[in-house]
Amino acid sequence: MLIACATLVITELAWAQGVERSPGSSARTVDVFRADRTVVTGPSQRAGRPRRGGTRRVASGGEPVGFDARPDSNTADSAAAARSRADSVASARTRTAADRDRRLRIVISLADRRLWALIGVDTLLDGPVAVSSDASLDYGGKTWRFETPRGVRTVRAKRDNPVWVPPDWHYAEVAREHALGIKAMKARKTVLSDGRWLEVRDSVVGIVDTASGEFDPLRTDEEIVFDDTLFIPPVGTLNRRIEGELGEFALDTGNGILLHGTPHKETIGSAATHGCIRLRDDDIRWLHEMIPIGARVYIY
Numbered sequence: 001m002l003i004a005c006a007t008l009v010i011t012e013l014a015w016a017q018g019v020e021r022s023p024g025s026s027a028r029t030v031d032v033f034r035a036d037r038t039v040v041t042g043p044s045q046r047a048g049r050p051r052r053g054g055t056r057r058v059a060s061g062g063e064p065v066g067f068d069a070r071p072d073s074n075t076a077d078s079a080a081a082a083r084s085r086a087d088s089v090a091s092a093r094t095r096t097a098a099d100r101d102r103r104l105r106i107v108i109s110l111a112d113r114r115l116w117a118l119i120g121v122d123t124l125l126d127g128p129v130a131v132s133s134d135a136s137l138d139y140g141g142k143t144w145r146f147e148t149p150r151g152v153r154t155v156r157a158k159r160d161n162p163v164w165v166p167p168d169w170h171y172a173e174v175a176r177e178h179a180l181g182i183k184a185m186k187a188r189k190t191v192l193s194d195g196r197w198l199e200v201r202d203s204v205v206g207i208v209d210t211a212s213g214e215f216d217p218l219r220t221d222e223e224i225v226f227d228d229t230l231f232i233p234p235v236g237t238l239n240r241r242i243e244g245e246l247g248e249f250a251l252d253t254g255n256g257i258l259l260h261g262t263p264h265k266e267t268i269g270s271a272a273t274h275g276c277i278r279l280r281d282d283d284i285r286w287l288h289e290m291i292p293i294g295a296r297v298y299i300y
Contacts, residue, residue, distance in 0.1 A: 083134070083147065087150060090150045090151055090300075091110075091150045091300040092300070094150055094151055094152060094298050094299060094300040095298070095300040097152060097298060098118075098298035098300065101296060101298070102119075102120045102121075103119070103295075103296065104117070104118070104119045104291070104292070104295055105117075105118055105119075105295060105296045105297070105298060106118075106155075106259070106287070106291065106295065106296070106297045106298065107297075107298045107300075108129065108131075108277060108297065108298065108299045108300070109300060110131045110132075110148060110150070110299065110300065113128055113129055113130070113131050113269050113270065113271070114126070114127070114128055114129060115127055115128075115129045115259075115277065115279065115283070117286075117287065117290070117291065124290070125283060125286055125287070125290075127279060127280060127283040128268050128269040128280070129268065129269070129277050129278060129279055130262070130267040130268050130269065130270055130271070130272050130273050130277070130278035131148050131270075131271055131272075131273060131277060132146050132147045132148035132271065132273050132274065132275050132276075133146050133271050133272055133273065133274070134146065134147055134271065137169055137172060137173060137176075139172040139173075139175065139176045139182070140172055140175070140181075140182045142168075142172065144169040144172070144274075146169075146273070146274040146275055147275060148257070148273070148275050148276070148277065148299060149255075149257065149275070149299065150299050150300055151299060152296060152297070152298055152299075153253035153254065153257065153296070153297040153298075153299065154253060154254070154294060154295070154296060154297065155251050155252070155253060155291055155292070155293050155294065155295045155296075155297060156252050156253060156254050156293065157251075157252040157293065158249070158250070158251055158252070158288055158291075158293060159246075159249060159250040159251075159252065159258075159260075160248070160249060160288075161243075161248060161249075162246040162247075162249070162250040162258075162260065163241050163242065163243050163246070164241070164242045164243075164245040164246050165235060165240055165241060165242075166240065166242060167256075168184075168232060169274070171223075171230055171232045174223060174230060175230040178230070180225060180228055180229060180230045181227075181228060181229040181230070182229065182230050182232065183229050183230075183231055183232070184231070184232040185198055185200075185205070185224075185231050185232060185233055185234055187234070189208070190231060192207075192226050192227060193226075193227045194210075195210040196208060196209060196210050197210075198224070198226075198231060199215065200233075200234060200237055201215055201217070203236065203237050203238050204217045204218070204220065204237060204238050204239065205217070205218050205224060205233050205234075205237055205239045206218055207226075218239065220238045220239050220241070224239065244263060245262070245263065246258065246260040246261060246262070247260050247261015247262050247263070247278075247279075247281065247284060248261050248281065248284070248285065249261055249284045249285055249287075249288035250284070250288075251284075251287060251288065251291065251297075253297050256275065256276075257275055257276055257277075258276045258277070259276070259277045259279060259284065259287065259297070260276060260277075260278060260279070260284060261278070261279060261280075261281050261284040261285075262278040262279075264278070265280075268280055277299075
């Protein structure tokens with residue numbers, strides 16, 4: 001079947017299944033290995049406020065910060081290999097279920113790093129994807145494991161211009177690379193070594209001067225670094241939001257697992273994510289337009 005015919009077929013199938021097509025509510029995500037944030041080092045730290053002068057960019061392409069996520073070329077693929085017996089069984093069951101399904105569906109092979117949009121036995125879309133690195137990060141007494149879960153999922157919502165809310169592991173990666181301590185900001189104020197404190201006003205983190213009480217807002221596109229410590233801004237602040245890291249569109253399958261675009265084009269076809277599936281711009285745009293909410297997503 002030609003892709004040009006897909007729109008009519010998908011529309012008819014969605015109508016027959018009674019599937020809702022409108023976008024859903026917003027949700028958090030746990031993907032994107034690098035954000036376009038600045039980590040300030042040197043005198044600007046001691047001065048108390050991160051500034052652009054003498055900065056180091058975190059995002060410059062390549063592998064995730066803080067650990068090596070590159071698969072072993074001598075194995076089938078670190079991300080594709082079964083992580084356990086249960087994982088192997090889940091993969092086999094998911095592939096069998098995907099083969100038996102005749103509805104409009106998305107099928108993703110972690111081993112092949114590939115995604116297909118299928119209806120019956122017809123392929124509507126076939127493209128490469130980036131999958132999880134299956135790497136671990138240990139820092140600050142915590143451990144994170146970055147895996148794309150195998151199994152059957154459902155498209156719960158569709159996003160236009162999604163905004164990334166970095167999870168704590170993002171800050172752990174940045175702190176590890178720059179040899180910084182890490183600390184979550186307190187609800188009201190976080191006191192620094194010189195007596196000043198960090199505070200949130202109008203959804204922006206700022207620093208309050210001890211003597212004058214003046215509030216100086218910090219840049220929302222820079223990490224918050226004082227006293228050789230990276231402070232994690234509260235969820236809900238503008239300092240905890242990063243635009244552009246998820247591309248133009250995203251399909252949300254729940255529990256932080258998204259199918260989304262990416263500015264890191266070089267990672268497509270590799271094992272590089274923290275769990276999400278990254279697609280090329282044209283492919284995620286097609287899925288966003290054609291795949292209805294409620295469609296099944298098979299990952300094996």
